[in-house]
Amino acid sequence: MNPNPDNKRRTLLRAASVGGLGAVLAGAAPPALAKPRVRWRMGMAWTRSAPGYTTPVVALADFLDKATGGAFQIEVFGAGDLVPAMQTFDAVLDGTLDCGHGYASYWSGKSIAMNLVMSMPFGTTAQEKNAWLQYGGGQALADKVYERLGAKFFPLGNCGVQPMGWFRKEINSIDDFKGLKFRVSGLPGEVLRECGVAVVGMPLGEVLQAMQSGAVDACELTGPYIDTTLGIQRIAKNYYFPGWHEPEGQFDLFINLDAWNKLSPEYKELVRVGAYYANGVMLNELVAKNGKAFEDLRTQHGVVARLLPDDVLKRMHEITNELLAGAYERDPLARELRDSLRAFLGTAAPYSEYSELLFMQTRASLAGRPRPGA
């Protein structure tokens, strides 16, 4: 057997093309001609200028472009360019787009299991979620949710712990939530509704005006860096923690199943690895930028970082468990996700307390930093 048939073929080809093309082909660079040309149209559930949200999309598209010498390119469209933000998933299913980028809970109208793909309240951190996706059966479970609808799923960005949000007034008891008009979605919205909140859903781009006009009293956003770029600190000054409701936030890549199935095994591997890589890039950017933004909010914009009272957190925890034992118990896929996440956390969370939590406590204490909220 010829141990190196590729080289032989190349040699023959070069010999056969000694005419006008010889000079081109003799170059050291690999001839791009061997790579199948793919042009995908991707829709995003935000504008093309949205800071942070677009980072994993750019990271994936750049990677595919560079790794294939330009053969595999993704043309990216923002919300409203081709379809409105909330129609991105449908546009992928019907083939208007080849793939899309969103926030998993945006599609919970199709399956409430999407809310758990996005984040389980009091559930996994981003680091635990990544572990669950790759080593806890998470990728396969998310695939079940998406493939049933006609899409292939990959994680494409995580924003880490989201602050509980921005409030014009202070929260001193569970009663302060009654009648509050709060911009929030997904399962956290269901929990807050049980506390008497008037849940308002709206795209990110409309939140600032709604807070200004009083159409909403409070809003859950993403984190210090992205929130600051919106200008929310000019309107609300109470920034509440902890982010019990979305201890991580999973952005999703959803690919039309036909488009996915048409890819060569090589390209499938590029998309899979590129998506997991870009998933990390988003968190890396936010972890690097949130700290300075948080400092600036507190020192230059009069924002006060506050903690939710313990009894409020206790009540949110009770309601979360009730909902997970209710509608999420009755939906077979949601139940499977809930049980898988809980089983994973059963051993992972106690160890995170000895590893990450204990270390961060020690570091803060020795640096003389006050406890959060103090």
Place this chain on the structure above:
Amino acid sequence: MNPNPDNKRRTLLRAASVGGLGAVLAGAAPPALAKPRVRWRMGMAWTRSAPGYTTPVVALADFLDKATGGAFQIEVFGAGDLVPAMQTFDAVLDGTLDCGHGYASYWSGKSIAMNLVMSMPFGTTAQEKNAWLQYGGGQALADKVYERLGAKFFPLGNCGVQPMGWFRKEINSIDDFKGLKFRVSGLPGEVLRECGVAVVGMPLGEVLQAMQSGAVDACELTGPYIDTTLGIQRIAKNYYFPGWHEPEGQFDLFINLDAWNKLSPEYKELVRVGAYYANGVMLNELVAKNGKAFEDLRTQHGVVARLLPDDVLKRMHEITNELLAGAYERDPLARELRDSLRAFLGTAAPYSEYSELLFMQTRASLAGRPRPGA
């Protein structure tokens, strides 16, 4: 200008090869001939069967293989297969190997800055380190350390917070460290030496026997999953936290600069993204497996998870700062890394306390779990 010269070339080539090769070239699959064939020999500082440590190597090698249809392959050698563990870096520099996989502090004899590439005591968590590498100038700084020696650096695995280690006897005060024979390396070893510890360096594979024979009294390893596979729980029962000394542990990919420079831009991008991807895969595996292993150690093997006394941690913190103001101040590259990591942590760490730490505290408290060490 021809907007698509590649397609024109392909057409001409097919026309020119209608003979014996025509059938091969006309197939739908991309002809592999266009991908330059690369065969790299990689050496590892551990055996080919080392659990966890080899995970990112396999993830990277599999990815390169699949993404190039077998054109880019890495042949992996374990410690001792071609060169001993601690000669892996030299073997890459002299071209015996194309690349290697190790633990950055293993090479601190060449540059003490390597110790900070690996982990700074009381420094970054894995999540913060990843952010620093990609958005805090870390990749460029690590490149400076490695390229000066003749190698290209990429992160290739992180084990997260390492427990302080396994002790046969309890630690009740700083005096209990005096005369203790402790297997540890790098900057943590320098700190412990100042406490009167007899620092012993040895490869992972020799630790169990050294603990059995009494050649060492205590050892720092990796984490519950990997430690358990070594069988250390049969010999020592005191497992100490927090991991102040290595709040993350950076495994490194070092590539012979000539081998790196010979790669096409496409292959460079595959290696870069593949390494960052595989860097995450290692942590994902450990986060997924450490929890169960930790539970089993405590419930089935009589291991007690203990906390270092506060005054011990305070002293370790003081010594760390003294060393960072001493030898690490005098080494220009080490100083640059130290300053960069500190500047990054200056804003990132306080926010991690409001985001990850506060959330994990809340989750533990509401689940009714006792505080670590209680």
